[in-house]
Amino acid sequence: MRIETVQTVEEIRPEHITDQTVIVIDVLRASSTIVAALSSGFASVIPVQTSEHAYALRAPGVILAGERYCEQIAGFDYNNSPTALQRAKHTGERLVLTTTNGTRAIQKAEKAADILIGCFLNATACITKALSQNCDITLYCAGTRGEFAIEDGLAAGLMVHIAKTISSAVHTCDLSELLEAGYLRLVPVLTERLLASTTGKRLVERQYTEDILFCSQIDFSQIVPFVSEKRILLSSSSYK
Numbered sequence: 001m002r003i004e005t006v007q008t009v010e011e012i013r014p015e016h017i018t019d020q021t022v023i024v025i026d027v028l029r030a031s032s033t034i035v036a037a038l039s040s041g042f043a044s045v046i047p048v049q050t051s052e053h054a055y056a057l058r059a060p061g062v063i064l065a066g067e068r069y070c071e072q073i074a075g076f077d078y079n080n081s082p083t084a085l086q087r088a089k090h091t092g093e094r095l096v097l098t099t100t101n102g103t104r105a106i107q108k109a110e111k112a113a114d115i116l117i118g119c120f121l122n123a124t125a126c127i128t129k130a131l132s133q134n135c136d137i138t139l140y141c142a143g144t145r146g147e148f149a150i151e152d153g154l155a156a157g158l159m160v161h162i163a164k165t166i167s168s169a170v171h172t173c174d175l176s177e178l179l180e181a182g183y184l185r186l187v188p189v190l191t192e193r194l195l196a197s198t199t200g201k202r203l204v205e206r207q208y209t210e211d212i213l214f215c216s217q218i219d220f221s222q223i224v225p226f227v228s229e230k231r232i233l234l235s236s237s238s239y240k
């Protein structure tokens, strides 16, 4: 089984998607927000590209979350904030989510055999689930505004490392190897690296440090969000 890593939203090619299990990784913050929302009681997350599309979906039982330039969108209920959604108590509502990078990556991967949502919070559960699908795996890093994001690369490196521990049949591209080595080198200072990353600095400047601390927790959850008919639903991995 092959694992390949894609560095940014725009770099995905058809061969990364066709017959592949794609894990969309956007640590800061879309993937972490989706894990937090499904943990806190939302029945599903609906990723959309524009705030207009989100407004049009407003209805009873629908909550809107998202950001532009890291800030909450006017008229929305929440920012793209995992800690705000983690604290929120919801039972069965649908969350409509629009973000700069993460929700675009989910749309671009829509023709994959399977799409899973991964980050540090659910790394082991997510890669375990991906390996069980028996397809080659693409670790699709969303990055930030067209650039590689170190936090996504480190989460990809962690997943590569776990995959190799689980299966000796895993082989990877050179970038995946590099990211695994980077993860193993930087894991003792993971939170500091996230705070010092390009997106991390933007979020700290805007008083969202709490989100970064939350997103740097490894294996906080066993939830594995997956995409089905343009919605993101919840499944649990049984790796324990």
Ligand SMILES: O=C(O)[C@H](CS(=O)(=O)O)OP(=O)(O)O
Binding pocket: 026, 028, 029, 030, 031, 067, 069, 070, 071, 080, 099, 100, 101, 102, 103, 142, 143, 144, 145, 199, 202
């Ligand atoms: O606000 C976020 O979490 C980021 C904004 S940025 O463009 O990366 O600065 O969006 P996301 O789509 O979650 O990466």
